[in-house]
Amino acid sequence: xxxxxxxxxxxxxxxxxxxxxxxxxxxxxxxxxxxxxxxxxxxxxxxxxxxxxxxxxxxxxxxxxxxxxxxxxxxxxxxxxxxxxxxxxxxxxxxxxxxxxxxxxxxxxxxxxxxxxxxxxxxxxxxxxxxxxxxxxxxxxxxxxxxxxxxxxxxxxxxxxxxxxxxxxxxxxxxxxxxxxxxxxxxxxxxxxxxxxxxxxxxxxxxxxxxxxxx
Amino acid sequence: xxxxxxxxxxxxxxxxxxxxxxxxxxxxxxxxxxxxxxxxxxxxxxxxxxxxxxxxxxxxxxxxxxxxxxxxxxxxxxxxxxxxxxxxxxxxxxxxxxxxxxxxxxxxxxxxxxxxxxxxxxxxxxxxxxxxxxxxxxxxxxxxxxxxxxxxxxxxxxxxxxxxxxxxxxxxxxxxxxxxxxxxxxxxxxxxxxxxxxxxxxxxxxxxxxxxxxxxxxxxxxxxxxxxxxxxxxxxxxxxxxxxxx
Amino acid sequence: xxxxxxxxxxxxxxxxxxxxxxxxxxxxxxxxxxxxxxxxxxxxxxxxxxxxxxxxxxxxxxxxxxxxxxxxxxxxxxxxxxxxxxxxxxxxxxxxxxxxxxxxxxxxxxxxxxxxxxxxxxxxxxxxxxxxxxxxxxxxxxxxxxxxxxxxxxxxxxxxxxxxxxxxxxxxxxxxxxxxxxxxxxxxxxxxxxxxxxxxxxxxxxxxxxxxxxxxxxxxxxxxxxxxxxxxxxxxxxxxxxxxxxxxxxxxxxxxxxxxxxxxxxxxxxxxxxxxxxxxxxxxxxxxxxxxxxxxxxxxxxxxxxxxxxxxxxxxxxxxxxxxxxxxxxxxxxxxxxxxxxxxxxxxxxxxxxxxxxxxxxxxxxxxxxxxxxxxxxxxxxxxxxxxxxxxxxxxxxxxxxxxxxxxxxxxxxxxxxxxxxxxxxxxxxxxxxxxxxxxxxxxxxxxxxxxxxxxxxxxxxxxxxxxxxxx
Numbered sequence: 001x002x003x004x005x006x007x008x009x010x011x012x013x014x015x016x017x018x019x020x021x022x023x024x025x026x027x028x029x030x031x032x033x034x035x036x037x038x039x040x041x042x043x044x045x046x047x048x049x050x051x052x053x054x055x056x057x058x059x060x061x062x063x064x065x066x067x068x069x070x071x072x073x074x075x076x077x078x079x080x081x082x083x084x085x086x087x088x089x090x091x092x093x094x095x096x097x098x099x100x101x102x103x104x105x106x107x108x109x110x111x112x113x114x115x116x117x118x119x120x121x122x123x124x125x126x127x128x129x130x131x132x133x134x135x136x137x138x139x140x141x142x143x144x145x146x147x148x149x150x151x152x153x154x155x156x157x158x159x160x161x162x163x164x165x166x167x168x169x170x171x172x173x174x175x176x177x178x179x180x181x182x183x184x185x186x187x188x189x190x191x192x193x194x195x196x197x198x199x200x201x202x203x204x205x206x207x208x209x210x211x212x213x214x215x
Numbered sequence: 216x217x218x219x220x221x222x223x224x225x226x227x228x229x230x231x232x233x234x235x236x237x238x239x240x241x242x243x244x245x246x247x248x249x250x251x252x253x254x255x256x257x258x259x260x261x262x263x264x265x266x267x268x269x270x271x272x273x274x275x276x277x278x279x280x281x282x283x284x285x286x287x288x289x290x291x292x293x294x295x296x297x298x299x300x301x302x303x304x305x306x307x308x309x310x311x312x313x314x315x316x317x318x319x320x321x322x323x324x325x326x327x328x329x330x331x332x333x334x335x336x337x338x339x340x341x342x343x344x345x346x347x348x349x350x351x352x353x354x355x356x357x358x359x360x361x362x363x364x365x366x367x368x369x370x371x372x373x374x375x376x377x378x379x380x381x382x383x384x385x386x387x388x389x390x391x392x393x394x395x396x397x398x399x400x401x402x403x404x405x406x407x408x409x410x411x412x413x414x415x416x417x418x419x420x421x422x423x424x425x426x427x428x429x430x431x432x433x434x435x436x437x438x439x440x441x442x443x444x445x446x447x448x449x450x451x452x453x454x455x456x457x458x459x460x461x
Numbered sequence: 462x463x464x465x466x467x468x469x470x471x472x473x474x475x476x477x478x479x480x481x482x483x484x485x486x487x488x489x490x491x492x493x494x495x496x497x498x499x500x501x502x503x504x505x506x507x508x509x510x511x512x513x514x515x516x517x518x519x520x521x522x523x524x525x526x527x528x529x530x531x532x533x534x535x536x537x538x539x540x541x542x543x544x545x546x547x548x549x550x551x552x553x554x555x556x557x558x559x560x561x562x563x564x565x566x567x568x569x570x571x572x573x574x575x576x577x578x579x580x581x582x583x584x585x586x587x588x589x590x591x592x593x594x595x596x597x598x599x600x601x602x603x604x605x606x607x608x609x610x611x612x613x614x615x616x617x618x619x620x621x622x623x624x625x626x627x628x629x630x631x632x633x634x635x636x637x638x639x640x641x642x643x644x645x646x647x648x649x650x651x652x653x654x655x656x657x658x659x660x661x662x663x664x665x666x667x668x669x670x671x672x673x674x675x676x677x678x679x680x681x682x683x684x685x686x687x688x689x690x691x692x693x694x695x696x697x698x699x700x701x702x703x704x705x706x707x708x709x710x711x712x713x714x715x716x717x718x719x720x721x722x723x724x725x726x727x728x729x730x731x732x733x734x735x736x737x738x739x740x741x742x743x744x745x746x747x748x749x750x751x752x753x754x755x756x757x758x759x760x761x762x763x764x765x766x767x768x769x770x771x772x773x774x775x776x777x778x779x780x781x782x783x784x785x786x787x788x789x790x791x792x793x794x795x796x797x798x799x800x801x802x803x804x805x806x807x808x809x810x811x812x813x814x815x816x817x818x819x820x821x822x823x824x825x826x827x828x829x830x831x832x833x834x835x836x837x838x839x840x841x842x843x844x845x846x847x848x849x850x851x852x853x854x855x856x857x858x859x860x861x862x863x864x865x866x867x868x869x870x871x872x873x874x875x876x877x878x879x880x881x882x883x884x885x886x887x888x889x890x891x892x893x894x895x896x897x898x899x900x901x902x903x904x905x906x907x908x909x910x911x912x913x914x915x916x917x918x919x920x921x922x923x924x925x926x927x928x929x930x931x932x933x
Contacts, residue, residue, distance in 0.1 A: 004545040007700065007754045011526040014495020014762030023527065024520040027525035028705065031520070032671050033688075035706040038513040041504045054725070070819035092497060110742055113656055138740040142689045146682060164711040172707075177539070178672045180737060180744050184730035188683035192722070193486070193598035193614060195621045197491040197640035203648055203655070204729070224869070227920045228879045229886075234920035250924055253872035261866060263823060264858065265845030269866040276870065304839075314479070353824035386782045390822025392858070395905035397820050399474045402909035403786045404822075433910030436895055445913075458894070460916040461923055 005070045043162055047127045049113065051160045052212070054130025058187030059200065060208040067215045068154075069098060074211050075152055076102035082207070084150060088117035092139045094154070110141035111148050117204075118144035124159040124167055125210075129186055130209070133167055136181040145185060151205040153185070158215050218246040218329075219284035221277070221298075223291045224256040225425040232459040233425060236449035237290045237326055244334040251280040259297040259319065262305065263391055274298075274305050278315045286333065287323045289403020292424045293374035295325040300358045326354055327364035327448060337371050344374030346419035349448075350408070351384045352424035365423060365448050375451070379417040382408070389427060389430040405434040412443065419444035421451055450451050462576050462608065464791030466805050466814035473820070478773040483622050486788055488879040489617045493779040495831070498722025501650050503725070503726055504715070514716055515789030515834040517709050518770035522761065528703050529752070535673025536750060539735030549579035552753050556581060556662070556695060557588050564657040566592060571677065572596040573664030573688040573697045574612055574773065575753055577795045578808075581662075581697070592662075593654050595683035597647055598725075604631045612788030612796060613721050613775040618788050651683070661687035661745070663864075665698035666773070667713065667751070670708040672734055675750055678717060680728040690732055694745040696733070699753040701769040709804060713772055716832035720774035756808035762841050764807040768803045770833040776828035777837060783820055799827040799837040806844055815853055818844035880922055883915040 001009075016044070024031075043050065055062050064072045066140050071094070089104035095108035111118045122132045132153050136142055145151045161167050164184075171178065189204030200206055218241055222234040232303030241248050276297065281287050289295040302316040330336040347369060355361035369377050388394065388404025395401075408431060412420045420443060422428050432445035450457050465472075476482055501507050521528055533543050545646070546552035552575075560568065568585065570592055576582070582592045594603040598615035602608065604627055610617030616624070624643055629636035632650055637643050663684060665675040675696045677684045688694050706711060716726040737744035760769055778784040779799025789797035792812070794805045803815035818841040827837045848854055852860075868875050890896045893910040906912055 002545065003547045003551065003754075006547055007545055007752070007758065008526045008529065010754065011700065012759050015523060015525070020519075020523040022518045022523040024518045026520075026526040028531065028670075031705045032528075032531055035671065035708045037708050038712040039506055039509045040516065041506055041510070057725075058728075073820065095691065105832050113652065131726060131730075131844065134805070136741055136744060137738075138742075140742070142685070143741045146685050146689065164714060165708050168707040168711065174849035178674060178732070178734045180539075180733065180735055180741050182732040182734075184732075185683065186726050186728055188728075189680065190728055191597045191644060191681050192603065193596075193616050194489050194491070194619075194624050194640040194643055196614075196617075197621075199641045199644040201648065202644060202681035202683070203595065203651065203686060206648070224879075224918050228793070229915050231916055231918060231920035234884035235923065238924070252921070252925065255872055255875045256869040258869075261862060263842060263845070265842065265847070265849035265854070266862050267846055269848075272866070272870055311690075333506055338818075342757075352828070353670075353822065357825040357829055382713050386822050386826060388782060390824070393820070393822050397470070397783075398905040400783055400786060400820065400907050401822075403477050404782050405910065407637050407786075413474065423658055429552070429913055430910065432913050433895075435516060436911040436913075437897075437909070456914070459917055460918045461927075 009064055022117045037165055040163055040165065043128055047160055047162050048157060051125055051127035052131060054127060055210050059131040060130065060187045060210050062210050062212065064212045065214070068213055071154055071211055071213065072097050072099045072104055076104055078152065078209050079117065085116055088119055089115050089144060090119035091121055091141065091144060093121055095118055109163040111143040111146070113147060115148045117152065118148040119154070121146045122156050122159070124161055124170060125155045126164050126167055128163050131186040133186050134177070134183045134185065135179045137179045142181060142183070144182070144203055149201065149206045150209065150211045152211065154211050154213060156215070216246050216286065217284045217298050218248055219287040220248050220250045220282045221257070221281070221287055221289045221294065223294045223425065228289060229429065229455060230425055230447070232455045232457050233447045233449055235444065235459060236447070236453040236455050237288065237429050239453045240326070240330065240336070240449060241288060243340070244336050246331065249284055252273060254280055257294045257297045259293060259299060260391060262297065266307070271305050274316070275312060278312060278319055279304070281319060281370060282315070285322065286329065286358070288326055288329045289323065290326040290364070290423070290447065292325055292352040292359055292361055293426060295323060296354035296358030298400065299323045310366050317381060325361055325366055325423065327361050328359065328361055331367050332363040334408050339372065339452045341372065341452055343372065343451050343454050344378045346378055347419045347421045347451065348380045348412055348415040348417040349383060350387060350412065350420055350422045350427060352427050353386050356384060361423060368448065368452060369421065378417050380411045380415045382411045387427045389426045391426065396402050402434070404432050409434050409438060409440070413440065417443070419446050421446050421448050423448055462795050463815050464581050464794045464805065464809050466817055468792055469793060469816035469820060472793070473787040475785060475790050476787045481641065482618050482788055483755055485618055485620055486785060488916055489614065490779065490785045492513055493723065496927055497720060497776060499736055500719045500725055504539045509714065510715055511832055511834060512872065514712055514832055515770060517704065518833050521704055521911070522701065522766065522769055525700060525703060528699060532668050532670040532673055532703055536735070537673070538601060539673055540748065541673065541735050542747065542749045544705045544721060544749060547755070549755060552579050552697065553581055553584040555751055559693065560585065560590050560660055563660065563747065565693065567591045567593065567654065567658045569593050569595050569658040569687050569691065570652055571661070571679065571884055572599045573662065574795055575664060575697050575699050576662065577609065578639040578755070593651065593658070595651050595655070595687060597644060600647060600651065601627065608790070610797065611775060611778065618790065618831065650761045655686040655690050658691045660695065661691040662697065663756040664688050665696045665702055665750070667710055668703045669710055670696055670703055674732050674734040676730060677708065678727045682729060683718045685729055685731050688731055689743055692745055693747045695749045697751050697753070700757050706828060717772055717774050718793040720830065720832045722777040730751040760807050765803060765807050765840050767835050768800065768807065770835055772833060774832055776830040776832065780826040780830050781933055782822065784826060802836065803840045803844065808885055811844065811847055811851060811853060815848060874919060878924055879919045883919045884917055886915035887917040
């Protein structure tokens with residue numbers, strides 16, 4: 001018998017003899033199709049306000065614009081303020097924005113080791129924790145939010161959801177089968193492995209800037 | 216109301232004033248106190264050592280000795296916890312005793328819980344005065360929910376000021392035989408507890424468990440602190456100093 | 462990993478005297494305990510969420526075979542290659558075979574505690590393949606040639622000075638003193654490896670049956686790199702990591718980061734479902750998951766079963782007064798603290814870790830913070846019962862227990878013995894009211910503290926006498 005058969009058989013026999021407790025009950029098949037929700041905390045209040053607050057709590061910075069066309073201006077504001085180079089790579093969905101009008105050099109491609117600034121979109125965002133949700137796939141390079149020192153993420157206001165549960169619900173209805181990777185990003189990379197001292201810029205970006213777009 | 220007094224083996228041998236004070240407090244509250252003479256130990260040392268058979272024997276003894284009372288009151292969070300939280304587990308395979316254990320468990324109270332929530336005692340005849348700090352014994356706190364009750368009682372005393380220590384809920388390092396089997400670790404834990412309580416500069420540290428008391432008092436004296444009093448809450452409420460033997 | 466839990470007593474005593482470690486433990490305790498408390502307070506229904514998580518874990522364990530089968534078929538549908546292993550050796554061999562089949566020369570690793578169990582790094586390096594730990598804490602201890610001392614913060618026992626010295630030596634660079642500069646130096650040193658490694662190995666915080674996914678919960682970004690950059694990705698997991706649905710995962714995520722590091726969510730949550738697809742622009746061409754069962758099914762069928770609910774947050778050890786003072790290495794295996802005191806004997810045999818379940822005060826500071834309500838003191842007590850049954854207790858302990866049992870079940874004898882103890886104890890203490898030195902077991906008490914003396918008479922004696930007086 002294979003390891004697989006042995007292990008599954010041992011599980012079945014352990015559950016017969018062991019004191020298997022199952023307060024929830026129901027079959028596995030049922031739970032997998034119905035996916036019931038568990039209690040969530042009280043999250044009343046404006047979802048966008050909560051998202052903005054949580055982003056800041058997570059050490060991201062935030063800006064707001066009315067329309068997509070204004071994103072380059074917001075990026076330029078940010079890069080200037082932070083004294084960062086005015087050159088970036090971006091996801092293809094942004095390649096037609098008026099970057100040059102804001103004196104920004106851009107390339108629509110994935111990031112490589114030397115790129116300093118990466119601009120991505122997002123599938124949705126979760127207000128409860130100030131989190132960006134990025135899905136892998138066509139035109140969604142994973143490297144853009146990972147390799148550069150600065151990650152700028154564009155989030156549409158109408159894609160801000162209250163909880164992670166709502167994000168799953170949206171994905172189930174819009175996307176169906178999950179893509180290769182679902183990445184939840186909540187601020188700049190960090191570690192406290194040396195004497196519990198919090199340091200930003202571990203292996204991922206040093207800073208995350210979220211641009212909220214109304215349209 | 217017939218109240219059975221379970222004095223605990225430790226208090227019986229090491230510090231009878233806890234028993235005497237508990238007796239006074241119960242009588243003052245109008246209880247008819249029954250002291251089953253043959254009581255010995257609740258079985259916790261055996262239970263925690265893994266000797267289930269002995270623990271069951273002792274538990275059965277307790278269950279039958281206290282079968283004819285309305286309440287059982289215990290001046291100890293750990294013995295109280297043993298009876299209230301663990302007897303049922305001990306009898307999980309003996310259905311007859313299991314019911315009796317459940318009956319007993321429902322009627323068993325740690326002293327301060329009984330005083331506050333059953334007899335609503337709010338005035339005491341005590342000469343004790345000074346600043347105190349309270350150590351939450353682990354079993355009392357986490358098995359029986361003893362937290363506010365002793366503090367409520369202390370606040371009724373006109374000449375007593377309560378100062379909370381940092382880490383009041385942190386274990387004192389006694390843990391029964393742990394204190395001798397892993398003495399180095401136990402010693403460090405109780406040293407930290409002594410640091411915390413000394414920082415309050417309270418005249419006395421007040422507790423609800425004699426195990427913790429012996430551990431903390433023993434360490435304080437070894438450290439050269441002969442000033443801070445170590446008192447059981449029952450003693451504070453009746454004005455005893457802990458040394459009484461009559 | 463080699464087990465040295467039998468040295469617990471000696472090692473823990475030594476650790477108590479290690480000033481550098483004590484300073485590090487104090488800092489860690491403050492950090493983890495305080496930040497967890499703050500962030501848990503924000504959840505107005507924390508207890509309900511915790512109960513739900515405990516129930517979901519129990520339900521999943523009760524149907525574990527079905528959930529694992531569902532996970533496997535969905536994972537395979539997404540192109541994941543699934544392996545099962547029944548021994549540490551088997552898991553290690555599978556990893557090496559995958560590496561060899563793919564001409565892998567260099568592996569980057571994002572931490573895996575299961576990998577610690579199996580001794581993976583050593584085995585793989587023994588086959589001539591380079592393994593680079595990339596989690597900063599794991600990188601530090603890899604450079605130092607040590608094992609992790611905590612499941613979340615593996616280098617928590619190391620001071621900044623230790624790291625300064627280590628990096629200066631290993632990186633051959635001028636010594637840095639600042640935690641931030643040290644972290645950024647590690648970033649710089651490891652970055653090229655992310656870009657040119659052939660294979661990435663990660664653990665798996667959870668396997669999600671609904672979608673056939675594995676997920677890792679990290680903060681540094683190395684987890685994301687490891688699951689995206691190399692051409693092959695291997696995730697190492699064990700059977701109890703499986704949970705039913707994405708919503709069950711959201712539930713766990715409300716508890717795991719809060720309990721572990723006091724964050725409302727970890728910086729990165731990376732959920733992987735299969736290898737690179739044709740529309741993907743990046744990602745590994747091959748994705749393997751290895752599911753281990755060593756000891757898990759035995760525990761599943763035993764009274765220690767609740768231990769399998771564990772979601773590896775580390776809260777129990779962070780709140781344990783024993784761990785807080787001796788650190789993780791004293792426990793002698795992969796998992797320290799209360800959960801380690803249960804899993805180590807459960808997975809390695811009672812006789813190999815006799816001290817661990819005994820080195821506990823049963824304060825239950827662990828149980829009240831466990832996000833899935835594992836009754837840790839109860840499980841440790843069950844292990845003590847097993848030790849008693851199997852005669853693994855010391856003769857002294859067994860003998861003292863027997864004497865105590867004999868006396869306590871005989872009220873007449875008890876009353877005499879206690880009266881003698883009360884009287885004798887007072888005499889020995891003399892005027893000081895304290896006993897400073899005792900023999901036998903008493904030695905271990907009086908080595909560290911005085912014993913307040915008995916008062917000369919037992920309560921029973923006083924009470925019954927006064928009743929006699931009143932009657933008479």
